[in-house]
Amino acid sequence: MRDAVALLSGGLDSYTAAALVQADGFRLFALTVHYGQRHAQELEAARAVAKALGVARHIELDVNLAAFGGSSLTSSAPVPKDRPLDRGDIPSTYVPARNTVLLALALAWAETLSAEAIVIGVNALDYSGYPDCRPEFIAAFEDLATLATATGVGGARVRIHAPLQTLTKADIIRKGQALGLDYGLTHSCYDPGTGGRPCGRCDSCVLRAAGFAQAGIPDPVASR
Amino acid sequence: MRDAVALLSGGLDSYTAAALVQADGFRLFALTVHYGQRHAQELEAARAVAKALGVARHIELDVNLAAFGGSSLTSSAPVPKDRPLDRGDIPSTYVPARNTVLLALALAWAETLSAEAIVIGVNALDYSGYPDCRPEFIAAFEDLATLATATGVGGARVRIHAPLQTLTKADIIRKGQALGLDYGLTHSCYDPGTGGRPCGRCDSCVLRAAGFAQAGIPDPVASR
Numbered sequence: 001m002r003d004a005v006a007l008l009s010g011g012l013d014s015y016t017a018a019a020l021v022q023a024d025g026f027r028l029f030a031l032t033v034h035y036g037q038r039h040a041q042e043l044e045a046a047r048a049v050a051k052a053l054g055v056a057r058h059i060e061l062d063v064n065l066a067a068f069g070g071s072s073l074t075s076s077a078p079v080p081k082d083r084p085l086d087r088g089d090i091p092s093t094y095v096p097a098r099n100t101v102l103l104a105l106a107l108a109w110a111e112t113l114s115a116e117a118i119v120i121g122v123n124a125l126d127y128s129g130y131p132d133c134r135p136e137f138i139a140a141f142e143d144l145a146t147l148a149t150a151t152g153v154g155g156a157r158v159r160i161h162a163p164l165q166t167l168t169k170a171d172i173i174r175k176g177q178a179l180g181l182d183y184g185l186t187h188s189c190y191d192p193g194t195g196g197r198p199c200g201r202c203d204s205c206v207l208r209a210a211g212f213a214q215a216g217i218p219d220p221v222a223s224r
Numbered sequence: 225m226r227d228a229v230a231l232l233s234g235g236l237d238s239y240t241a242a243a244l245v246q247a248d249g250f251r252l253f254a255l256t257v258h259y260g261q262r263h264a265q266e267l268e269a270a271r272a273v274a275k276a277l278g279v280a281r282h283i284e285l286d287v288n289l290a291a292f293g294g295s296s297l298t299s300s301a302p303v304p305k306d307r308p309l310d311r312g313d314i315p316s317t318y319v320p321a322r323n324t325v326l327l328a329l330a331l332a333w334a335e336t337l338s339a340e341a342i343v344i345g346v347n348a349l350d351y352s353g354y355p356d357c358r359p360e361f362i363a364a365f366e367d368l369a370t371l372a373t374a375t376g377v378g379g380a381r382v383r384i385h386a387p388l389q390t391l392t393k394a395d396i397i398r399k400g401q402a403l404g405l406d407y408g409l410t411h412s413c414y415d416p417g418t419g420g421r422p423c424g425r426c427d428s429c430v431l432r433a434a435g436f437a438q439a440g441i442p443d444p445v446a447s448r
Contacts, residue, residue: 059291059292061287061288061291062286062287062288063285063286063287063329064285064286065332067283067285068283068332068333068336069336070332070335070336090374094374095332096331096332096333096335096336096373096374097328097329097331097332097335097369097372097373098332099372100328100331100332100368100369100372101325101328101329101332103328104321104324104325104327104328105287105321105325107320107321107324108289108292108294108319108320108321108322108324108325109292109320111294111320111321112292112293112294112320131371131372131373131374131376132371132372132373134371136371137368137371137372140364140367140368140371141368143364144324144361144364144365144368145324147355147356147358147360147361147364148321148323148324148355148356148361149320149321149355149356150314150318150320150355152355
């Protein structure tokens with residue numbers, strides 16, 4: 001059996017990425033990191049997604065990146081709303097070095113499991129703003145992983161699977177629908193209201209809504 | 225002021241590395257990660273070392289790598305004793321991807337602080353067994369850091385300072401003595417007994433004892 005450690009955030013991207021790698025024949029081990037996000041809905045969604053995927057094991061890990069500050073996702077700073085998405089700058093929701101930390105933790109588990117792969121749901125849209133979603137970053141981490149590990153010294157290479165990298169949000173949603181994924185389990189909003197209701201105005205909500213609209217598929221979360 | 229995030233374990237290597245970078249004119253921000261080690265002496269030592277260095281701030285972070293298993297340092301597996309150190313294999317005290325995780329966390333804080341440097345106390349002796357102490361690993365992480373961060377995108381480059389990399393343990397101890405460091409504050413043993421007394425037989429104790437002996441300096445901890 002080929003094993004893969006899949007980073008699951010509770011959002012639709014990581015769910016779809018994991019499902020695509022599973023469809024390629026990998027057994028999944030899911031890793032969810034609570035890095036100090038202000039709300040718990042993501043974690044509940046990650047649990048539901050892990051269950052729906054039937055992963056071999058799901059580890060939830062606390063890593064309090066909020067101790068360092070520097071992001072509106074992990075502090076009391078306001079999450080930007082109604083922000084034009086084509087501005088090309090890096091939004092305040094960027095969490096410094098988050099994907100480096102997430103991939104490092106996934107690598108630690110992958111080495112213990114002798115897993116062949118790590119799955120991360122970075123995509124072409126995230127890429128527009130966050131430096132650690134760029135293809136060159138993912139490629140550099142894969143090179144680092146070989147140098148970083150005893151298995152790498154032994155000649156094994158952990159591959160970083162980022163199957164959404166060049167897809168639009170609409171493409172991702174279409175692929176997920178083809179796989180029969182239940183996006184009603186997922187949570188995308190950076191700043192949910194009471195009861196976990198999506199705000200509809202943060203970058204993540206806006207991207208999600210545009211993706212579903214472009215794919216011509218209703219969002220099961222929005223329609224609830 | 226030039227700022228550096230220094231990884232402090234409570235051992236003598238990280239203390240010396242931090243002190244050397246401080247002597248080069250950097251203001252230090254110390255980061256200690258409790259990654260699931262079986263004993264608390266390291267953390268107490270890290271606090272004492274941070275205080276002795278007069279760091280601007282000390283963050284202690286819990287990251288439970290024990291959840292992944294795979295090391296005798298984070299599990300109930302026995303720590304090897306009286307092991308020949310020239311065998312060239314990777315000992316069970318290796319913690320999968322530990323330095324990748326530590327550097328990733330230091331990078332997260334460094335980016336928030338706009339710090340220029342990260343300090344890690346890897347050295348030539350560790351290098352003999354642990355893959356993530358090799359110079360090529362450290363160099364690859366420095367390259368990754370530029371790709372991983374918003375500051376890197378902006379053209380700033382975080383440097384990884386590993387000033388002990390090519391030194392023997394005796395060299396390190398001599399340098400520390402020249403700087404007036406109090407190695408009585410440090411803790412090296414992988415498997416301390418009651419009251420935190422060093423076992424004297426694990427790799428870390430054996431390397432430390434050989435280093436002090438070779439430097440011709442008495443170990444203030446061993447003589448207590």
